[in-house]
Each structure stands twice: as structure tokens, then as C-alpha cells.
Amino acid sequence: MxxxxxxxxxxxxxxxxxxxxxxxxxxxxxxxxxxxxxxxxxxxxxxxxxxxxxxxxxxxxxxxxxxxxxxxxxxxxxxxxxxxxxxxxxxxxxxxxxxxxxxxxxxxxxxxxxxxxxxxxxxxFMRRYDKSYQYAKQKVDNGEIGDLTLIRCYGIDPASELENFVKFATNSKSGGLFADMAIHDIDLVRWFSGKEVKRVWAIGKNTTYPELDDLGDLETGAAMMQLEDDTMALLVAGRNAAHGYHVETELIGSKGMLRIAQEPEKNQVSIFNNQGVVRPTSQHFSERFKExxxxxxxxxxxxxxxxxxxGITVYDGLESTVIANACQESVDAGKMIEISK
Ligand code: NAI
CATH class of the missing domain: 3.40.50.720 (NAD(P)-binding Rossmann-like Domain)
Incomplete structure (x- = not known):
């Protein structure tokens, strides 16, 4: 070939x-x-x-x-x-x-x-190629947790990257926290549920880097979403995780729950020292999603x-940006946004 x-x-x-x-x-x-x-x-x-x-x-x-x-x-x-x-x-x-x-x-x-x-x-959207997400998707599709009622997602970059991010966002357009970071979680919500989002309410707060205010960006943002079949989604996106790169997803269904990476573990080693029992965490997207x-x-x-x-199309690209932009609009306007179809 x-x-x-x-x-x-x-x-x-x-x-x-x-x-x-x-x-x-x-x-x-x-x-x-x-x-x-x-x-x-x-x-x-x-x-x-x-x-x-x-x-x-x-x-x-x-x-x-x-x-x-x-x-x-x-x-x-x-x-x-x-x-x-x-x-x-x-x-x-x-x-x-x-x-x-x-x-x-x-x-x-x-x-x-x-x-x-x-x-x-x-x-x-590389998370769809991660083996843990693929395993969870199969369980959801097989009906093993029943009907989905709520999806909870955390996507938080390490604090060590914040300074770099400020430089990156100053020089080029990232689209803001929701289009830049939460977009992966938005894609997961659509992928796991097979449903579209009908309304969002989002809020945010900056504490560590006032420069983010000048860029119109957020250190931490949270969004609550309702899907077309009333399934709920809660997203937390951020740029300031002290412990590393934190990507965690929870799927709550009528017959059970699944959690993917509830702790962002680097490997299977536990260190026993004067801090107690320490579990090293993954520090960067390129490490967590290497495979x-x-x-x-x-x-x-x-x-x-x-x-x-x-399987991932231009239409997935469009929908995820529409939802991310609705989250940003909700933060800016201070109100819930209906996503028109
Ligand atoms: P970066 O700032 O590290 O690199 C940007 C690159 O683009 C540099 O090599 C720069 O020289 C080049 N560039 C800038 N303007 C250009 C132009 N007009 N013509 C040709 N080259 C140009 O950015 P980073 O973090 O690598 O992000 C790049 C893209 O990757 C973004 O869209 C970001 O959203 C995405 N990304 C995706 C991740 C994921 O988890 N899938 C993780 C990180 C980034």
C-alpha cells in the first residue's frame, strides 16, 4: 500500500x-x-x-x-x-x-x-480514541448503566501551564475557556448521550491571573446543560489545577454509574512518606492522552x-463550537441561553 x-x-x-x-x-x-x-x-x-x-x-x-x-x-x-x-x-x-x-x-x-x-x-477529539472512554462508551451503549440521567465532566489544565497559556492566548485566538478546554467535554456529552444540548447556563471566576480578565478569558468556568431528552450535564473547565492535568468524567444512569479517571493517576505507584500516601498525577495532556x-x-x-x-465529522465540530459559544454567551450575559435548532 x-x-x-x-x-x-x-x-x-x-x-x-x-x-x-x-x-x-x-x-x-x-x-x-x-x-x-x-x-x-x-x-x-x-x-x-x-x-x-x-x-x-x-x-x-x-x-x-x-x-x-x-x-x-x-x-x-x-x-x-x-x-x-x-x-x-x-x-x-x-x-x-x-x-x-x-x-x-x-x-x-x-x-x-x-x-x-x-x-x-x-x-x-482524541478522547474518543482513549481506551477507558471507549470501554465506558461500550458499557453505556450496552445499557449496563440504564438510561443516562446526568454526565459530570472536569477538564482542568495544570497551574504550571497558566503562564504559558496567557502568552498563547495573547498571541492568538483560542475562542475562550469553553471553546478551548470544555469543547472536549462537550463532545463527550454528545458522544455518550447521542443527544443535542438544548439550553446552557454558565458562570466563571478569575482569581489567580488578572491578565485573564484583560483577555476576556476565564481561569475557571462551570456550565449546567439540559439535553433534548432532559438528560443533564455539569461541566467544570479550568486552567489552574495545582496537582496536574485533571480530566475526569462521571456518567450517572438509572441502573448504575461509571467514573473515568476519578483521580488523574500517572501510574500505579503509591509513595508512602512524611506527606502520607501520595499518588503521583499526570501533568500534561500529552502524557494523559499519549496513546x-x-x-x-x-x-x-x-x-x-x-x-x-x-466517525468524527465537521458537524460534530460545528455543534461543539455552537454549544461552547452559548456557554461563553451565558457567562457574558449572565443568563441561561437557549440553543436554537
Ligand atoms: P502553540 O502556540 O504551542 O503552537 C502554535 C503553532 O502554530 C506554532 O508552531 C506557530 O508557529 C504556528 N503558527 C501560528 N500562526 C501560524 C500561521 N499563520 N501559519 C502557520 N503556522 C502558524 O499552540 P498549541 O497549544 O500547539 O495549539 C495548537 C492547536 O492545537 C490549537 O487549536 C489548540 O486548540 C489545539 N490543541 C489541542 C489539544 C488537544 O487536547 N487535542 C491540546 C493542545 C492544543
Whole structure:
């Protein structure tokens, strides 16, 4: 089978993780080109990963590099433009979440993606590729916890990343806490329940970094949601977990409950010392979801080879951003928001 030649745009925290997975763990693909504004990142791709072609302009990479597909890990505000350019160039596209931060822009993207049905489009909701989430999903689908009544999700970044985040959000549009962080949990709520959200009420608070106020962003936000069948969802999103990277999900059903990662354990070691019994925690998304990032990229490549579209679509991208934006609107307006269909 022909190997898939790939280019990546964006080589920061996320792009480099994808680049390493492709080079080190996916023999069906070759990373031939990378694009970033940051010279050290391009040098690192050359020396550490052996990538031959480097670019500082996405358009130039599309014009010059001989690639079949692109991985988009540029800042969220650029995703729509980058997807549309790549699709029109005849390439398959993997795009990091969110698909876009504005609904009008996403609608333009959908129109273009629909125009090229033979090209693969994949959106990076990697939690769907995590083995614990897949195990839980099977139990829910088999009816083992009965009818879902409530889904509770925590998605909190480590405090150690807050300063970096302030820099990241100052330089590029992240879409705010709900579009940037809670979007994964919003996708999980839709995936586990198979239902759409009909109304949201969200609130937030900043305590540690007043800079976030200036950026119009939040350190911690909470959202309460009602789905179309009255199932409830409670989301907590944040950027300031003292103990590490905390992603936890609970599914409450009429016959039982499931909890996924109720403690964000790094491994199975307990340390007994003068602090008591200490359980080390995972510190970063790339650590907690290492395997899921690999598995979603492998799926993208196999979908290209098999000519089949993956399960996560542009419409999942649109719906998740609509809900995230409704949460932000609710915080800004101080009231419950109905999501119109
Ligand atoms: P970052 O700030 O670390 O890296 C951004 C990269 O984009 C840099 O290499 C920069 O040079 C490049 N870039 C910026 N503007 C560009 C342009 N006009 N043309 C070409 N390249 C450009 O950002 P990070 O954290 O890697 O985030 C990137 C995307 O990945 C975001 O959309 C974010 O939401 C997503 N992400 C997803 C995660 C997940 O859990 N699935 C985790 C972290 C990020």
C-alpha cells in the first residue's frame, strides 16, 4: 500500500506531539513537510525528526511540498482558513479541535468539505480514541448503566501551564475557556448521550491571573446543560489545577454509574512518606492522552488508505463550537441561553 505523505502546520505543543507520533510510530505515513513561524521548531523537526522541507508560510507549503494530506495544529482562529485551503488543493485533512471559533466561519468550512467527499476529513477529539472512554462508551451503549440521567465532566489544565497559556492566548485566538478546554467535554456529552444540548447556563471566576480578565478569558468556568431528552450535564473547565492535568468524567444512569479517571493517576505507584500516601498525577495532556493521540492519527492514515470517512465529522465540530459559544454567551450575559435548532 502507498505510504501517505504528510505536512503539518503548527509545530507547537500539539503539532510536535503529532509530528513525533507520525515519524516514530506510524510506518504507513511519511512526514515530508512542516510549517511554523518559529525557527527553533523548524530546526527541531529537521534535526530530531529528519523532516526535509520546512516552511514559514502555509500557502507556500501547499504549493511546493509533495503531500497527500495535512495535519492542522495551528492556532484555533486559523483552522477554518487552513482547512479550506488544503481541501481546495485536493488534500486529506486532519484538524485539531476546535474546528473553528466562529459559527459563520465553520459554515463556510462545511460547505467546502462537503464539496470534496472523496477527501478524508478528521477532527481531533482524541478522547474518543482513549481506551477507558471507549470501554465506558461500550458499557453505556450496552445499557449496563440504564438510561443516562446526568454526565459530570472536569477538564482542568495544570497551574504550571497558566503562564504559558496567557502568552498563547495573547498571541492568538483560542475562542475562550469553553471553546478551548470544555469543547472536549462537550463532545463527550454528545458522544455518550447521542443527544443535542438544548439550553446552557454558565458562570466563571478569575482569581489567580488578572491578565485573564484583560483577555476576556476565564481561569475557571462551570456550565449546567439540559439535553433534548432532559438528560443533564455539569461541566467544570479550568486552567489552574495545582496537582496536574485533571480530566475526569462521571456518567450517572438509572441502573448504575461509571467514573473515568476519578483521580488523574500517572501510574500505579503509591509513595508512602512524611506527606502520607501520595499518588503521583499526570501533568500534561500529552502524557494523559499519549496513546489516544497516536490512535487518532493512525486512524486518519488508515481512513485515507481505505477511502473511508472517520466517525468524527465537521458537524460534530460545528455543534461543539455552537454549544461552547452559548456557554461563553451565558457567562457574558449572565443568563441561561437557549440553543436554537
Ligand atoms: P502553540 O502556540 O504551542 O503552537 C502554535 C503553532 O502554530 C506554532 O508552531 C506557530 O508557529 C504556528 N503558527 C501560528 N500562526 C501560524 C500561521 N499563520 N501559519 C502557520 N503556522 C502558524 O499552540 P498549541 O497549544 O500547539 O495549539 C495548537 C492547536 O492545537 C490549537 O487549536 C489548540 O486548540 C489545539 N490543541 C489541542 C489539544 C488537544 O487536547 N487535542 C491540546 C493542545 C492544543
Amino acid at each position: 502507498k505510504k501517505i505523505n504528510l505536512g503539518i502546520v503548527g509545530l507547537g505543543r500539539m503539532g510536535f506531539t503529532h509530528a513525533e507520533n507520525i515519524v516514530e510510530r506510524i510506518p504507513e505515513a511519511v512526514l515530508v513537510a512542516v510549517c511554523s513561524f518559529v525557527d527553533e521548531e523548524l530546526q527541531m523537526a529537521k534535526t530530531k525528526l529528519g523532516v526535509e522541507k520546512t516552511y514559514t508560510s502555509f500557502e507556500n507549503m501547499l504549493l511546493d511540498a509533495e503531500i497527500d494530506a495535512v495535519v492542522i495544529a495551528s492556532p484555533s482562529g486559523l483552522h477554518g482558513e487552513h482547512i479550506r485551503l488544503a481541501m481546495k488543493k485536493g488534500l486529506h485533512v486532519f484538524c485539531e479541535k476546535p474546528i473553528g471559533v466562529e459559527v459563520e466561519d465553520i459554515e463556510k468550512t462545511i460547505e467546502v468539505v462537503e464539496g470534496y467527499p472523496k477527501q478524508i476529513f478528521h477532527l481531533g 489516544a493521540f497516536f490512535r487518532e492519527m493512525k486512524e486518519f492514515i488508515l481512513c485515507i488508505q481505505d477511502g473511508k470517512q472517520p
